[in-house]
Amino acid sequence: MNQYDAYEKYQEFDDYQTEKSAYRKAKAGKKKPKPAEMIAQLSNFDDSLAAWVPSYAAALDPRHHERQWLIESVGPFYRDNVITDVTHRVKSGKEANVYCCTAHPASGVALIAAKLYRPRMLRTLKNDIIYKAGRQLRGEDGKLMKGRREKVALAQKTNFGKQLDMTWWIQNEFSTQQKLFEAGAAVPRPIGHNGNAILMDYIGEEGLPAPALIDSAPAPGEARDLFALIMDNVQLMLNNHLVHGDLSAYNILYWEGTAVIIDFPQMVDARANPHAYELLRRDVARVCAYFARFGVRADAEELARDLWLPYMGSIG
Numbered sequence: 001m002n003q004y005d006a007y008e009k010y011q012e013f014d015d016y017q018t019e020k021s022a023y024r025k026a027k028a029g030k031k032k033p034k035p036a037e038m039i040a041q042l043s044n045f046d047d048s049l050a051a052w053v054p055s056y057a058a059a060l061d062p063r064h065h066e067r068q069w070l071i072e073s074v075g076p077f078y079r080d081n082v083i084t085d086v087t088h089r090v091k092s093g094k095e096a097n098v099y100c101c102t103a104h105p106a107s108g109v110a111l112i113a114a115k116l117y118r119p120r121m122l123r124t125l126k127n128d129i130i131y132k133a134g135r136q137l138r139g140e141d142g143k144l145m146k147g148r149r150e151k152v153a154l155a156q157k158t159n160f161g162k163q164l165d166m167t168w169w170i171q172n173e174f175s176t177q178q179k180l181f182e183a184g185a186a187v188p189r190p191i192g193h194n195g196n197a198i199l200m201d202y203i204g205e206e207g208l209p210a211p212a213l214i215d216s217a218p219a220p221g222e223a224r225d226l227f228a229l230i231m232d233n234v235q236l237m238l239n240n241h242l243v244h245g246d247l248s249a250y251n252i253l254y255w256e257g258t259a260v261i262i263d264f265p266q267m268v269d270a271r272a273n274p275h276a277y278e279l280l281r282r283d284v285a286r287v288c289a290y291f292a293r294f295g296v297r298a299d300a301e302e303l304a305r306d307l308w309l310p311y312m313g314s315i316g
């Protein structure tokens with residue numbers, strides 16, 4: 001078992017603690033992994049390569065699954081003088097963890113956010129097929145992949161296929177974010193990516209990351225401006241043939257009176273994806289539902305139609 005498999009298993013055990021019923025369903029009939037076994041396997045990992053131990057990792061037990069994973073994932077950015085430290089974990093999600101890093105002085109910013117995907121995200125990414133419809137496969141270099149071997153590997157979910165899949169998702173998320181940033185969208189500036197990590201501008205202050213809109217309460221006047229800003233961004237995305245696909249008050253950060261949209265792995269191509277209009281409607285409906293609480297009146301169906309019709313000429 002390689003370290004990523006071991007990490008996945010360990011993580012499953014973690015989830016077992018918190019999501020017993022989901023775990024039971026998913027693992028029906030399979031043997032429950034024992035934490036002691038997992039830790040014993042993890043302790044075999046070679047930590048000596050990791051001459052650099054960021055302060056967040058240094059505080060963890062050397063056998064802690066997260067330590068090795070973090071060092072390996074962000075080590076290349078340390079060696080390339082992009083970051084100098086990882087100080088804390090901002091958020092631990094189902095598919096990814098986000099960490100706050102101290103930026104290297106050459107990078108021109110003080111803090112950088114590192115979003116690290118877990119290997120297990122390959123299995124949990126929801127409705128993968130809906131989002132992938134109409135997309136073409138691209139390799140790490142962003143070039144279209146035509147090879148039968150790659151397609152077969154992906155279809156059969158072999159280890160090679162999983163690695164390709166991960167690479168594909170990360171590459172896709174990064175290039176989408178870059179395209180949007182360059183087009184002037186309110187998204188964090190992307191800085192770099194590798195196998196399972198994306199680095200971008202950190203929104204917030206050290207020890208005080210920007211809250212999501214869902215945890216914020218804008219004043220009524222401010223809410224109207226934020227709503228307008230977000231709808232302008234939805235329009236801008238569509239002008240770039242993109243639909244966010246998971247837009248909601250959870251994926252919009254609120255900082256210094258403005259909004260920043262995050263989380264792009266599931267973005268779809270509005271021209272090619274047959275579900276694009278449905279996803280646009282859902283995005284708009286969720287944004288409207290949130291702002292309705294703060295006195296913003298808007299008809300989500302009408303807004304979605306008004307965005308889509310001039311763009312596509314027809315619905316369906």
Ligand SMILES: Nc1ncnc2c1ncn2[C@@H]1O[C@H](COP(=O)(O)OP(=O)(O)OP(=O)(O)O)[C@@H](O)[C@H]1O
Nearest residue numbers: 091093094095096098113188201202203209262263
């Ligand atoms: N650039 C950033 N600056 C500051 N905090 C960030 C940044 N990007 C992400 N975060 C924090 O990390 C959280 C998760 O990020 P994101 O939504 O991209 O990942 P996710 O995999 O969808 O996680 P989740 O399942 O929790 O939604 C955000 O809600 C936010 O708190």
Ligand SMILES: [Mg+2]
Nearest residue numbers: 250251262263
């Ligand atoms: Mg999210």
